[in-house]
Amino acid sequence: MRIEVLHIPGCPHVDAARQLLVDCLEDLGLPMTAVVQRTGPFPSPSIVVNGTDVMGAPEVMSSACRLDVPTRGRVLAALRPLVSVGASAPQ
Numbered sequence: 001m002r003i004e005v006l007h008i009p010g011c012p013h014v015d016a017a018r019q020l021l022v023d024c025l026e027d028l029g030l031p032m033t034a035v036v037q038r039t040g041p042f043p044s045p046s047i048v049v050n051g052t053d054v055m056g057a058p059e060v061m062s063s064a065c066r067l068d069v070p071t072r073g074r075v076l077a078a079l080r081p082l083v084s085v086g087a088s089a090p091q
Contacts, residue, residue: 001049005046046066052078
């Protein structure tokens with residue numbers, strides 16, 4: 001299991017995206033230890049679960065603020081399969 005929070009420096013929405021992810025992980029009983037945070041030239045903020053952006057692939061992979069910020073429903077939908085496979089250890 002690999003969960004990433006990707007963002008550009010100074011992203012005004014990354015704190016809310018991080019908190020959303022924490023809340024969703026807690027709701028599902030998944031560990032925070034699997035979360036990797038990366039700052040760089042990404043659509044920001046992005047939450048990526050096992051290589052897949054929870055909001056779908058952005059049209060342009062660039063260092064910019066996203067208009068389609070991660071939503072609770074999308075994050076939970078991406079994380080739920082991890083519960084059923086017992087993904088307690090990061091890979």
